[in-house]
Amino acid sequence: xxxxxxxxxxxxxxxxxxxxxxxxxxxxxxxxxxxxxxxxxxxxxxxxxxxxxxxxxxxxxxxxxxxxxxxxxxxxxxxxxxxxxxxxxxxxxxxxxxxxxxxxxxxxxxxxxxxxxxxxxxxxxxxxxxxxxxxxxxxxxxxxxxxxxxxxxxxxxxxxxxxxxxxxxxxxxxxxxxxxxxxxxxxxxxxxxxxxxxxxxxxxxxxxxxxxxxxxxxxxxxxxxxxxxxxxxxxxxxxxx
Amino acid sequence: xxxxxxxxxxxxxxxxxxxxxxxxxxxxxxxxxxxxxxxxxxxxxxxxxxxxxxxxxxxxxxxxxxxxxxxxxxxxxxxxxxxxxxxxxxxxxxxxxxxxxxxxxxxxxxxxxxxxxxxxxxxxxxxxxxxxxxxxxxxxxxxxxxxxxxxxxxxxxxxxxxxxxxxxxxxxxxxxxxxxxxxxxxxxxxxxxxxxxxxxxxxxxxxxxxxxxxxxxxxxxxxxxxxxxxxxxxxxxxxxxxxxxxxxxxxxxxxxxxxxxxxxxxxxxxxxxxxxxxxxxxxxxxxxxxxxxxxxxxxxxxxxxxxxxxxxxxxxxxxxxxxxxxxxxxxxxxxxxxxxxxxxxxxxxxxxxxxxxxxxxxxxxxxxxxxxxxxxxxxxxxxxxxxxxxxxxxxxxxxxxxxxxxxxxxxxxxxxx
Ligand SMILES: Nc1ncnc2c1ncn2[C@@H]1O[C@H](COP(=O)(O)OP(=O)(O)OP(=O)(O)O)[C@@H](O)[C@H]1O
Ligand SMILES: [Mg+2]
Numbered sequence: 210x211x212x213x214x215x216x217x218x219x220x221x222x223x224x225x226x227x228x229x230x231x232x233x234x235x236x237x238x239x240x241x242x243x244x245x246x247x248x249x250x251x252x253x254x255x256x257x258x259x260x261x262x263x264x265x266x267x268x269x270x271x272x273x274x275x276x277x278x279x280x281x282x283x284x285x286x287x288x289x290x291x292x293x294x295x296x297x298x299x300x301x302x303x304x305x306x307x308x309x310x311x312x313x314x315x316x317x318x319x320x321x322x323x324x325x326x327x328x329x330x331x332x333x334x335x336x337x338x339x340x341x342x343x344x345x346x347x348x349x350x351x352x353x354x355x356x357x358x359x360x361x362x363x364x365x366x367x368x369x370x371x372x373x374x375x376x377x378x379x380x381x382x383x384x385x386x387x388x389x390x391x392x393x394x395x396x397x398x399x400x401x402x403x404x405x406x407x408x409x410x411x412x413x414x415x416x417x418x419x420x421x422x423x424x425x426x427x428x429x430x431x432x433x434x435x436x437x438x439x440x441x442x443x444x445x446x447x448x449x450x
Numbered sequence: 451x452x453x454x455x456x457x458x459x460x461x462x463x464x465x466x467x468x469x470x471x472x473x474x475x476x477x478x479x480x481x482x483x484x485x486x487x488x489x490x491x492x493x494x495x496x497x498x499x500x501x502x503x504x505x506x507x508x509x510x511x512x513x514x515x516x517x518x519x520x521x522x523x524x525x526x527x528x529x530x531x532x533x534x535x536x537x538x539x540x541x542x543x544x545x546x547x548x549x550x551x552x553x554x555x556x557x558x559x560x561x562x563x564x565x566x567x568x569x570x571x572x573x574x575x576x577x578x579x580x581x582x583x584x585x586x587x588x589x590x591x592x593x594x595x596x597x598x599x600x601x602x603x604x605x606x607x608x609x610x611x612x613x614x615x616x617x618x619x620x621x622x623x624x625x626x627x628x629x630x631x632x633x634x635x636x637x638x639x640x641x642x643x644x645x646x647x648x649x650x651x652x653x654x655x656x657x658x659x660x661x662x663x664x665x666x667x668x669x670x671x672x673x674x675x676x677x678x679x680x681x682x683x684x685x686x687x688x689x690x691x692x693x694x695x696x697x698x699x700x701x702x703x704x705x706x707x708x709x710x711x712x713x714x715x716x717x718x719x720x721x722x723x724x725x726x727x728x729x730x731x732x733x734x735x736x737x738x739x740x741x742x743x744x745x746x747x748x749x750x751x752x753x754x755x756x757x758x759x760x761x762x763x764x765x766x767x768x769x770x771x772x773x774x775x776x777x778x779x780x781x782x783x784x785x786x787x788x789x790x791x792x793x794x795x796x797x798x799x800x801x802x803x804x805x806x807x808x809x810x811x812x813x814x815x816x817x818x819x820x821x822x823x824x825x826x827x828x829x830x831x832x833x834x835x836x837x838x839x840x841x842x843x844x845x846x847x848x849x850x851x852x853x854x855x856x857x858x859x860x861x862x863x864x865x866x867x
Contacts, residue, residue: 261865265861265864268769270769270860270861270864271861290773290774291773291775294768294771294772294773294774295771295773296771297769297770297771298770298771298772299771302770303769303770305766305769305864309762309763309766309864311763311766311767312466313462313463313465313466313467314462322767322770323770323771325454325455325458326455326767326770326771326772326776327771328454328455329454371770383864
């Protein structure tokens with residue numbers, strides 16, 4: 210299957226994470242994980258098993274206590290703050306459990322935020338793409354709405370488009386459906402699956418919902434900070450549109 | 451470099467949180483209004499005070515120094531055994547005069563661009579007599595067109611004329627005219643110091659607002675004064691009027707090195723007044739400094755609240771790739787923009803207030819001349835300075851809140867801590 214180095218969007222080697230405190234809490238233990246280009250990976254695990262910690266480390270928001278992290282073939286240890294920020298804005302997209310759209314911006318502007326951060330040129334280049342994505346998630350007629358005028362599911366769809374706005378290689382989603390009812394949750398999940406197939410962006414999606422895991426290319430199960438299961442259900446589609 | 455993204459977020463925040471924006475602008479506007487209003491008022495009062503002192507006199511006067519008799523041995527070192535005996539001639543009550551004034555009249559203007567007017571005068575004390583009435587007056591012989599640069603008579607004329615004054619004519623103040631019941635065309639008799647007398651026809655009556663000038667000064671032609679005081683073709687002094695009057699002392703000292711005469715400035719004669727004005731400026735500056743600091747704290751506290759209420763947004767922006775620098779800029783730009791907008795509003799208010807009060811006038815003289823009650827000195831520099839200070843204060847005041855914002859930990863925000 211996927212071999213050449215360019216096909217690996219992120220790689221973790223022997224990653225440990227211990228939260229220092231009065232009582233040091235180990236959150237991740239010896240994690241080894243590679244995410245392939247275009248892969249749709251679901252992370253399952255009980256509460257407190259370390260899923261969010263894992264996503265934060267992949268997303269360069271947090272640093273491991275030991276072990277190595279490569280993003281886009283680059284060693285995370287050697288990046289400064291600006292480089293991490295640049296990778297977060299151009300290489301990755303984030304979907305959070307709570308949609309966290311900015312209330313003072315419209316739907317379209319919220320979806321365009323990562324491009325705005327990257328600069329005027331990027332914003333101009335991606336504006337049409339983002340409009341197109343909003344159309345595809347059924348919000349084509351809501352471009353100038355404020356987030357407060359949308360339902361929770363609609364807001365989460367805007368957040369997904371925002372995560373995809375910069376044409377990233379990797380989208381990290383932490384319980385994106387956790388705050389939605391099962392019908393809406395499933396729709397949002399389907400949405401991500403669809404986007405994954407359409408754009409070839411790799412997804413790492415954390416969820417509690419085992420039903421959703423059925424849809425994934427690959428399922429990783431965490432238990433007390435360890436990967437206890439890593440199942441390939443079907444090969445990632447290195448697709449062309 | 452101003453980051454475009456940061457600017458757009460800052461502007462959007464300002465528009466979205468209108469109440470907060472207006473509140474902060476208000477804080478700044480009030481202080482800027484106060485700074486401009488107070489600055490203009492104090493400046494105006496000081497200007498009025500200074501002009502009441504210097505309005506009718508030259509800023510720098512050049513005249514012959516009084517000679518003191520000097521012993522020979524003080525001047526030259528005389529070798530022993532070579533002492534000459536001589537008779538010390540008693541100096542006569544000498545006339546202090548400048549013979550070569552025409553040369554200096556031409557040269558002086560080129561000494562400094564600060565020199566606005568040069569007026570050679572023959573000045574002296576005399577008696578004005580009419581019927582049995584007698585009054586000590588000062589008589590000033592001058593060229594009206596030149597001397598008007600020292601004290602403005604022409605535009606303060608109540609009757610008659612000043613420019614184009616002829617020999618045998620005199621221009622006097624309205625108080626003197628009242629006292630002696632003089633009208634245009636009346637004859638006045640002036641007794642010189644050596645008992646010589648001359649008669650002049652009143653050709654103009656003025657109201658300058660300077661009491662001394664209006665009540666006891668008589669202007670005649672230079673030539674008439676030269677013959678009245680017996681100075682031949684010389685003048686007794688040359689008066690200079692300056693553009694920047696506080697450089698008078700410096701200029702006086704500079705000119706003293708270039709002319710063979712003594713110079714004196716208004717500043718030297720009014721040192722007490724000047725130190726009073728300085729103390730006044732300092733205390734008004736103190737008020738302005740505290741106003742500015744208060745406005746700064748106002749901006750800072752509102753910005754801190756703003757950062758705290760928007761922690762989530764900041765965390766999200768950082769998570770999706772905004773750099774610390776961009777976050778820092780969002781808030782410093784917001785603070786600076788707020789200060790700038792507030793300052794502009796305050797400037798408009800301050801200018802409007804000053805101009806409105808400046809309009810109020812009262813009659814200050816029997817001839818119906820009016821003057822403003824509040825003498826505002828509203829200069830563009832004052833307004834620009836107030837706005838610039840406000841903007842700088844806005845930048846400084848928002849620095850700490852902005853720095854706090856840039857240090858927000860995205861993970862904590864996302865976890866909902
Ligand atoms: N800032 C922190 N300080 C100390 N311990 C922490 C911190 N964040 C997380 N932990 C601990 O690390 C472990 C893993 O937490 P993590 O949030 O990754 O779990 P999770 O799998 O995302 O759980 P959930 O499904 O409830 O979101 C937990 O035991 C948690 O208590
Ligand atoms: Mg979690």
